[in-house]
Amino acid sequence: METYLKISHVGKQFGQFTALKNISLDINQGEFICFLGPSGCGKTTLLRAIAGLDLASSGTIEQAGRDITFLPPEKRDFGIVFQSYALFPNLTVSENLSLGLRNQGKSLSEVDAIVSQWLETIALPDAGHKYPNQLSGGQQQRVALARALSLSPGLLLLDEPLSALDAKVRAHLREEIRRLQRQLGITTIMVTHDQEEALAMADRIVVMNHGCIEQVGTPQEIYQHPASRFVAEFVGQMNFLPASVVSEHQMRIGESLLPLPAAEFTRGEQVELGLRPEDLHFLPPGQQSESSLLVQVEDLEFQGTFMRADCKLQGAHQLPMIKVDVPIREIRNLGLSRGHYLHLHIAEKHTQIYRQSQ
Template sequence: MAFLDIQHLEKSFGAMHVVKDFNLGVEKGEFVSFLGPSGCGKTTVLRMVAGFETPTSGAIRIDGQDMTCLPANRRNIGMVFQAYALFPNLTVEENIGFGLKVAGEGKVAIRSRVGEMLELIGLRQLGSRYPFQLSGGQQQRVALARALAPRPQVLLLDEPLSALDAKIRISLREEIRRIQRDLGITTIFVTHDQEEALSMSDRVVVMHQGIADQVATPFEIYNRPTTRFVAQFVGTLNLLEANVVDAAAGKVLLGEVPVSLNRPLPGRTGERISLAARPEIVTLGRSDGDHVVLAGRIADVHFLGSVIRIRVAVEGGHLSLDTFNQPDRPPPSLGTPVEVSVSHRDLLVLAA
């Protein structure tokens, strides 16, 4: 059994079915992110694990103990909210030590643990300050230290970085991951930011309409999505509509262009499917090897600094591709006729 074991979890609010048969096992020390659009149920699952919501059905176990019906104050869980939720009338030290004081720890033990936490988050010199005297990033560090001070079994993070600017978000997510690894604490991180989920997690749970659409490593989520929703939601995806000519032989038509995928296809001859490709695997021009080559015209060029994203109109739709910026080689002009190529092995096949 996994350290955090969630079995057949469901939650309804009246007639609204928010979470549907959610199953997940999280190993001790693992960092798992819940990723999905607003309203997909990710925060509701987190609140049920924390004890703030009671499941309609299902079970939640931590280290073999049934937590399903226990109130939040009887679960050894630390939680960091999107809003920092620091006590404005307490100093940094008092905020961090608040949970320990409520638990009845002695003053010496509290002082020692608070010192450890201040060292861990790099705010040793700011313990006597009040929250309003700190930056947003520093306040979130304090909220993290307060959640970790009582030595919880599981740490829950509910979009803790969403209120911060981009540069601070990057540095703080690296800090959170470092602290999590140092402590070896089992962590659930809720976010709608794909980059956060992919860069921080051991595994990612992509949620859609209350269901865990796919649970896998970031590499697998990005490169081998198992559902159409995951493929389209995570990262940028090119979609080309094709008609199946010979399903067994993997032959399709992109508009009037015959393409061989050299592998059997799902569905039957005559059906319509979608071919999907990430921009980074599409090449401008012909490439060596066994590739699908399509003729088209430059429809758009976006200069993104180190990367230039080029959109090409081809049979069956448009293909976006990424190339590195080269100062001595300007990008092609709009309307320029070009060829694009992609390996048939890298094309994902999605049911229409």
């Protein structure tokens, strides 16, 4: 695939504070990328460096083979949508959409045709005469999106565009943005702290922490094979169980000995297992395996399609509760209820393992 945006060794200082540390990333033509991470991780700073709103302190940024590192925003080829919509309150929807088009030197008839087309595209064909405060938050954000896209930019930048909306509107707009992006084939970068949003929308996710990139991968790669304990903890639910390596092939969890899932650890090392609640399963009553732990079900929480069981590992009171997601149809077969003792099977292929120093 053709590289559209090339970020090489980009750093950003604000006085003594380092917001970005040596960031390198290639983004392909037509890709939908999400910068994901907690507040203060550097994701918005990186987006602003790409837009020229905050110039990089070091490194280079190239767009379509052109060095844009120090260009002012108006000399760059992008459209941007902010969390706050940033529509002009004193202009109608049509006037908000037409402003940039008129600045591009388009004729009145061209402007009217493009505005009408975009109002249709965002399913607001009759809203042209309305003012922003007469629209809902979701409608305003669709207008902001149309305004950015109507100028036919090569790159679309989205800075947490859905975080001010309620859950139902957010889910609907998420689908709309993704559909539009695919239809137009526009290279898109979205900043979000919402892991569900990133997993649902992105071709690739860039997980950031403390100004560094922790991992770049498809949603499936990030979720199923987190490269670090931080990624494992930040994306999705994860149980962490401390263990000690007792031999080349075995580890100890509490009082139990289990097969060691990876070979690169030495005897005496302290490790942590990362286990997704949906990857754990209870064995039928009375059964156990060489990779199972005896647990007691402390609590059950109904979650619609599954039941989440909080379990206590026997003989290890200081260890955290283990969360297990059990499909509803299995609850009946297991006869699962509070206080039950069952063996919990740990599948090696679904186990992440991290050194405790991480």
